[in-house]
Amino acid sequence: MQRERKRKSSSQRCFVCDEGDAGGQNFAEALPAEISVKIFGELDTESLCNASLTCKQWRHIIEGSDFLWRSPCLVVRAVCQREVDSDRREGLSWKVTLVRNYQRSFLKRDWLRGRYSNVRSWEELRGARMCPMDVETWGEILEAELER
Numbered sequence: 001m002q003r004e005r006k007r008k009s010s011s012q013r014c015f016v017c018d019e020g021d022a023g024g025q026n027f028a029e030a031l032p033a034e035i036s037v038k039i040f041g042e043l044d045t046e047s048l049c050n051a052s053l054t055c056k057q058w059r060h061i062i063e064g065s066d067f068l069w070r071s072p073c074l075v076v077r078a079v080c081q082r083e084v085d086s087d088r089r090e091g092l093s094w095k096v097t098l099v100r101n102y103q104r105s106f107l108k109r110d111w112l113r114g115r116y117s118n119v120r121s122w123e124e125l126r127g128a129r130m131c132p133m134d135v136e137t138w139g140e141i142l143e144a145e146l147e148r
Contacts, residue, residue: 028057037065045072045102069094076105079112082136104131111141114148 028036040062043051052062062068073094077084080101087097107130110116119125133141 026055026057028061033061036061037067040065040068041071045098048072063095066094069098073098073101076101079105079109083134103129104133104137107131108133108137108141112144114144117145117148 027039031039040048040051040058048062048068052059073084076098083101083104084097087100088094092100116125
């Protein structure tokens with residue numbers, strides 16, 4: 001049964017791009033790369049990631065454009081300024097910086113807003129997504145807690 005699934009999925013074509021079909025053409029093939037980047041630039045972060053999974057050509061355009069990852073990374077920077085600035089100083093691309101800090105930004109924002117202020121035991125955090133944070137981040141969180 002798994003072999004049938006593998007065989008079936010490998011024979012499917014991207015319905016948007018018609019990838020693998022010599023006669024098919026998608027907007028990314030028909031338009032200059034700069035225009036395709038502008039179109040992809042209208043997507044939110046989750047949609048951009050999903051679009052990169054659509055076909056090889058879209059992935060190549062999306063993964064290869066630092067411009068597309070800059071805006072969502074600046075949104076993450078609003079919460080994780082120190083972390084994003086540090087990654088950029090180290091020469092990391094906007095995409096890598098975003099990937100490194102995306103989940104952390106949600107968690108840090110929740111901590112800073114006091115979502116976890118009244119947690120009495122680790123069991124209350126069961127099911128919550130957590131990620132490692134550095135000493136400076138915990139310092140920011142503790143300062144926010146003391147101000148409440």
